[in-house]
Every structure is written in structure tokens, then in C-alpha cells.
Amino acid sequence: xxxxxxxxxxxxxxxxxxINRPDKMNALNKxxxxxxxxxxxxxxxxxxxxxxxxxxxxxxxxxxxxxxSEFQNLTVEQAKQLAQVGQDLFFxxxxxxxxxxxxxxxxxxGGGCELALACHFIYASENAKFGQPEVNxxxxxxxxGTQRLVSAIGKRKTMEWIMSAKLYSAADAEKAGLVNEVHxxxxxxxxxTESLALILTKAPVAINYVIQAVNGYTGEKxxxxxxVELFGxxxxxxxxxxxxxxxxxxxKPNFTGE
Ligand code: COA
Numbered sequence: 001x002x003x004x005x006x007x008x009x010x011x012x013x014x015x016x017x018x019i020n021r022p023d024k025m026n027a028l029n030k031x032x033x034x035x036x037x038x039x040x041x042x043x044x045x046x047x048x049x050x051x052x053x054x055x056x057x058x059x060x061x062x063x064x065x066x067x068x069s070e071f072q073n074l075t076v077e078q079a080k081q082l083a084q085v086g087q088d089l090f091f092x093x094x095x096x097x098x099x100x101x102x103x104x105x106x107x108x109x110g111g112g113c114e115l116a117l118a119c120h121f122i123y124a125s126e127n128a129k130f131g132q133p134e135v136n137x138x139x140x141x142x143x144x145g146t147q148r149l150v151s152a153i154g155k156r157k158t159m160e161w162i163m164s165a166k167l168y169s170a171a172d173a174e175k176a177g178l179v180n181e182v183h184x185x186x187x188x189x190x191x192x193t194e195s196l197a198l199i200l201t202k203a204p205v206a207i208n209y210v211i212q213a214v215n216g217y218t219g220e221k222x223x224x225x226x227x228v229e230l231f232g233x234x235x236x237x238x239x240x241x242x243x244x245x246x247x248x249x250x251x252k253p254n255f256t257g258e
Pocket of ligand 1: 025027064066069111136
């Protein structure tokens with residue numbers, strides 16, 4: 001598949017999706033959103049793809065937000081539509097049955113921070129900067145930032161981050177619980193690939209159920225009930241049979257994802 005605004009490479013069952021508008025800080029215009037949506041659909045459908053990494057082209061930005069030049073002259077209804085299309089894509093990423101992770105290699109602002117938040121986890125380079133600067137433009141986040149940032153760093157920090165529009169370093173973001181690991185720019189992709197390679201040795205159906213169960217977190221009984229449901233479903237899979245048999249037979253499991 002060839003794209004205008006993203007690059008994709010498939011290696012060792014990991015699809016790397018690179019948003020490729022470095023002269024515009026990889027800002028998310030309508031074409032990027034549409035192409036990302038197609039690439040994520042490919043992650044869902046293609047059996048050779050077992051996980052994906054989303055990153056930005058160049059050394060300065062992951063994604064510096066939605067493309068502000070597309071905000072001129074939007075009506076209230078058109079703006080709602082724009083937010084809805086972005087949110088639909090980000091839900092598709094969050095609900096992917098296969099791991100989709102972010103390699104934040106520079107500015108992750110506005111929609112860029114929201115894109116990283118929709119991924120299952122985040123590794124960042126030392127030069128990364130996170131923030132939700134929409135109030136500088138007379139706006140609020142529209143791609144899920146007011147919701148997912150609360151789950152990531154809590155309500156009070158989210159209030160300050162969004163109201164102040166401040167930018168936060170990778171170290172700040174790691175301390176706040178937004179980022180899993182921080183590495184040098186050179187080490188970022190190798191370390192994230194290493195982490196995914198480990199995950200890809202595990203039972204694929206179980207990994208899918210982990211994503212569903214953790215996404216179902218509510219802090220209330222509903223989330224626990226979902227866990228019971230999915231734990232039970234594991235017992236109807238070949239992967240569970242293989243995993244438990246391999247343990248008892250003292251050999252490595254050979255999971256088929258069934
Ligand atoms: N939308 C559209 N274009 C953007 C953009 C965005 N979100 N972010 C950066 N760009 C463009 C700039 O307009 C500039 O284009 P030009 O060269 O044609 O003038 C180019 O990317 C380089 O950006 P520039 O501002 O010159 O780089 P910088 O290193 O001085 O600053 C940022 C980098 C990220 C701090 C700054 O670009 C910025 O604040 N961007 C907007 C962030 C934002 O508000 N995001 C939320 C959007 S809802």
C-alpha cells in the first residue's frame with residue numbers, strides 16, 4: 001500500500017507506521033487521519049502483522065497536533081465532525097486486538113499527545129515534549145485528550161496540563177505515568193522493538209484479551225466482570241491448552257493464536 005503522508009515498513013511481524021510531514025511537524029491533516037485509518041485497518045486484517053509502532057518522521061516531532069491550517073472557517077458542526085472522525089480513528093487504535101504502541105521522538109502536542117495516549121503504551125526519546133496547548137488557540141482537546149489524559153495522569157494533573165498549555169519533558173511525562181520508558185533518540189526504536197518482540201512470544205489471544213480487559217477498566221464491578229468473562233474465554237482457546245501443556249511438559253509453547 002502506498003501513502004502520501006505516512007510510511008509503513010513491516011519487519012519481524014511489526015508494522016512501523018511513520019507519520020511523514022516533517023516540514024509541518026507531522027501535523028495531522030485530513031489525509032494523515034484517513035491514511036492512518038487505512039493502516040490501522042491493515043493491522044487488524046493482515047495476519048503477518050502482529051503489532052504496530054506509530055512514530056514521527058525527522059528528529060523534531062512525533063506529531064505537533066491537528067493541522068491548524070484546516071481549522072480556518074470551520075462551522076460548529078464541521079468542527080464536531082472533525083473531532084468525531086479523529087476520535088473514531090483513536091478508538092480504533094485503542095481497541096486494536098494487536099498491540100499498537102507509540103515511539104514519541106519529539107513534540108507530541110495536542111492531537112499528537114492524544115494519538116500517543118490512544119496507543120497501548122508509550123516509549124519516548126529524551127528530547128520528547130508533551131502537552132495539550134489547545135487553549136492557546138481558544139480551543140480544547142478534541143481527539144480524546146480530556147478523557148484519556150485523566151486515565152493516564154489523574155484528574156488534577158490533567159486540569160493543570162490542559163489549562164496551562166505548558167509543555168512537559170519526557171522525564172516529567174515518565175514521572176507523571178504517561179510514558180513507560182525514556183531512551184536516547186538512537187535507542188528509542190530498538191528498545192521498543194525489543195519490548196514488542198518479547199510480547200510477541202506470548203499467546204496472541206491472551207494479549208488481545210489483556211487489551212480488552214484493561215481498556216474495560218472502570219474502577220467498578222463492570223471491569224471485574226469483564227475480566228471474569230475474558231478469563232473464562234481463555235479456556236476455550238488452543239493457546240491456553242498449548243500454554244498450560246507446554247509448562248507441564250517443560251517445553252516452550254508454540255502458540256497459534258487460536
Ligand atoms: N498545524 C499546522 N502546522 C503546524 C503545526 C500544526 N499543529 N505545528 C507546526 N506546524 C508548521 C508551522 O506552521 C511551520 O510551517 P511553515 O514552515 O510552513 O511556517 C512548520 O510546521 C514548522 O513549525 P515552527 O513553528 O516553525 O517550528 P518551531 O520549532 O519554531 O516550533 C512547535 C515547533 C511544535 C513548538 C510549534 O510549531 C507549535 O507550537 N505548533 C503548534 C502546536 C499546537 O498548538 N498544537 C495543537 C494543535 S490543536
